Amino acid sequence: MCLEKREGRLHLLHRRWEWGSQRILEEKVYDLELPAARCRVLKQGGEGPDFWAYVDDGRRLHYVSYWLPNKSRMMRVPRDALDAFEVLSPHYARIGARLYCRGAWVPEAAAERFQLIPETRFAHDGERVYAFTITEGLDVLEGASSPFYFLPCCEHFADRRHFYWQSSWTRRIERVSGHTRVDTYEKKAVLLAFLWHDADPDDALGDASRMQMLERVRTVAELFRLALPQAGAHWSGAPVPRD
Numbered sequence: 067m068c069l070e071k072r073e074g075r076l077h078l079l080h081r082r083w084e085w086g087s088q089r090i091l092e093e094k095v096y097d098l099e100l101p102a103a104r105c106r107v108l109k110q111g112g113e114g115p116d117f118w119a120y121v122d123d124g125r126r127l128h129y130v131s132y133w134l135p136n137k138s139r140m141m142r143v144p145r146d147a148l149d150a151f152e153v154l155s156p157h158y159a160r161i162g163a164r165l166y167c168r169g170a171w172v173p174e175a176a177a178e179r180f181q182l183i184p185e186t187r188f189a190h191d192g193e194r195v196y197a198f199t200i201t202e203g204l205d206v207l208e209g210a211s212s213p214f215y216f217l218p219c220c221e222h223f224a225d226r227r228h229f230y231w232q233s234s235w236t237r238r239i240e241r242v243s244g245h246t247r248v249d250t251y252e253k254k255a256v257l258l259a260f261l262w263h264d265a266d267p268d269d270a271l272g273d274a275s276r277m278q279m280l281e282r283v284r285t286v287a288e289l290f291r292l293a294l295p296q297a298g299a300h301w302s303g304a305p306v307p308r309d
Contacts, residue, residue: 129169
């Protein structure tokens with residue numbers, strides 16, 4: 067995907083090419099209804115459907131994405147704040163004292179303290195936790211007790227006492243029991259990234275040891291306690307580590 071000027075307006079262009087050749091199999095053009103002569107692309111990135119861009123039309127700032135219903139969203143940004151424009155990720159931007167998610171202002175966010183959590187859908191500002199995916203959208207959890215605990219590649223996170231995840235049914239961040247079962251894919255991905263540092267086992271004995279560890283971890287609480295044995299949290303359903 068890319069931006070292209072046609073007939074005096076800016077368009078989002080999607081082309082699907084034949085594998086291994088320059089022949090175009092499909093082309094879709096989305097009119098963004100922005101005057102091409104005045105438009106200036108401030109930032110862009112991503113490939114295919116994940117392409118995104120921030121476009122200044124001289125009067126307003128716009129966020130462009132294939133996943134938006136109209137492919138672009140006009141942003142409520144004070145013109146004098148554009149000098150402090152900072153892209154944090156394909157979905158988040160900080161402009162002055164404001165945080166934006168896919169071009170929409172998140173008024174409750176403390177933008178200056180906002181931190182993305184690598185390899186997860188989560189972020190936080192010290193008081194609130196944010197969860198975002200294309201399918202579930204954005205939700206904000208208020209009232210959790212910091213510090214927060216996150217694990218790479220994990221669909222869950224924790225505060226001092228409880229565990230949470232973003233439900234695919236309600237799209238909300240919801241509290242879950244520490245006894246909630248964690249599937250094999252998630253726990254394997256977390257342990258590989260966090261404990262095994264993306265390295266293969268040295269030998270058959272190491273592989274067997276990993277398999278035993280995977281079998282012992284059945285719940286969210288067990289996963290967090292194994293990965294974060296020194297965490298000063300009181301998680302229900304989590305075995306207390308022995309000294």
